[in-house]
Amino acid sequence: MTLTADRKLALRERFMTVDTANVADVLDELGLPDCGLSSDLWPIKSRLEKMGGWAYTIRGQMTPYPGTGDPKKMDAVSGLTPGHLSVWSGGGAEGVCFFGELIARGMQYRGCVGALVDGGIRDIEWLDRMNFPVYTRYRTPVQSIGRWEVNAWQVEVYLPGATSARVRVRPDDFILADVDGAILIPQEVAEEVLTRAEALTEKERLIRADLEAGATLPDVLAKYGHV
Structure with a gap:
């Protein structure tokens, strides 16, 4: 069953x-034991913050190319809507x-609620001031232009897993x-x-209340029973 935009937003608030x-x-x-993502993906803020949203995938690769920008990246992020979490x-x-x-x-302006980046980010001081959670693999000042290019978005991708090589x-x-x-929650079982x-x-x-009592x-x- 396809979820409506309003239903997705309501479920996100509960998540x-x-x-x-x-x-x-x-x-x-x-029976879905391999949904955890690698601990190499860490939050950038000094205080660990919560992040949740419906995956909007963006895929790229290392490839030399001429030019001064990455128009495909701009096209990719233009499709973000409220409740999306960008997955790079x-x-x-x-x-x-x-x-x-x-x-x-720009992503936040479109309603994107965070970013999960299997790669690098920069401008961390400024990102830290935003109400925009980011989990990433590493930091670097080196830009992607001319080096790494978006090649697809809203397609299936792999991220490093916690109990498996890929998720x-x-x-x-x-x-x-x-x-x-x-952690990833497959869309088919998200509500359950x-x-x-x-x-x-x-x-x-309730257990904590009983223990405190x-x-x-x-x-x-x-x-x-066991928890």
Whole structure:
């Protein structure tokens, strides 16, 4: 079933209230154990912030080319809509930045809610001042123009995984990232995963309340089962 734009935004707001750890546990229960993304993808802000949105994929590659810009990159980001999270794939640790502050501002203006970059970024001081979360593989002052070029967008891409070498990311899969790392939720199970993660979050809240009230760990395990 295709989700409407309004439904996607509503689900995103709910996803922002659950933790990646609970989402990961639910995915394990559903037989989807390899959705975690590599811990090499780290948040740029000094305080670790949460990020979540529907994947809008942008793919590129290292390739020498003439010119003073990357028009394909501009075309790619022009398709972003509210609730999208830009996912940049193409080359991993190649030593150049895929984007910086100015393009991030343009993406944010279109309603993009963050960026997950399997590559490099720059202008980190300015990005840090924006209300725009970014998780990336590395930092570098070296621009991509003439070196790295966008070759496709809104296609299936691969990102490095936590428990597997690669995780396939498709347009409109959901990406959630927080202090524990980043994880992919396949679009077909996004609503089920969210509902079950919300229930698990509530169970944990009750367990904490019981422990703070004096219950022992064996008491809460007997009452609630393993969490």
